Amino acid sequence: MTSSDSNLDTLVGEWLTLREAAAPLGVSPNRIKTLIRENRLMGVVRGGELSIPAAFIDGDDLVKGLPGTLVLLSDAGYSTEEALRWLFTPDDTLPGTPILAMRENRGTEVRRRAQGLAF
Template identity: 45%
Template sequence: MSAIPSADDVLGPDVEVLPLPDVADRLALPVTKVRQALRDGQLLAVRRNGVLSVPTPFLTADGQIVKGLPGTITVLADAGFTPDDMLRWLFEPDETLPGGTPIAALRATGGREVKRRAQALAF
């Protein structure tokens, strides 16, 4: 079994994170499936205070992974971004996007524009 990829806690203290068991509860999945989603690049995790956690904005209120997030993670990985870089980019302020950050735009619109911008970073 491969290690679960994680980033340093590059997020601001105002970004709420959930430990993996809480993510599993929110998604109505076993923790093993959450770990697999992290390995498969559907989610990103940080280690905050030594605990592997997922940023809450990556999850919807109705228990889903935000639409467009897995595809955006794939595009960023293909562009050579590390997990640290991906998290910084997803939470970086950008007033030209709905909600002011790429993750807020993904939450608001599903992310066609966010993915387009992520693809542009590869060139």
């Protein structure tokens, strides 16, 4: 693991394997891969296994507004690692992290900021 990976692990905290992410959503691990390909989820390879941040799952669904926000970040030219860093880096003006704001139903402001990144 590189120091960059370690830093991302520190920011994200808890990770889920495809199987762990699929269980609460009631889908197969292959469906999680499809959601990643469709840019509705983001995952990185950790320890040889594709994993997603646990914070992306809210009960039995994805965090409200996550897929749209991921598309905005991708459209702004953010790589997966850059998008994850942005979502999990504290921002005093929110306050908290963008993913925390989305989990607290404050996603409109997060998406507004993500749209502004492209300009």
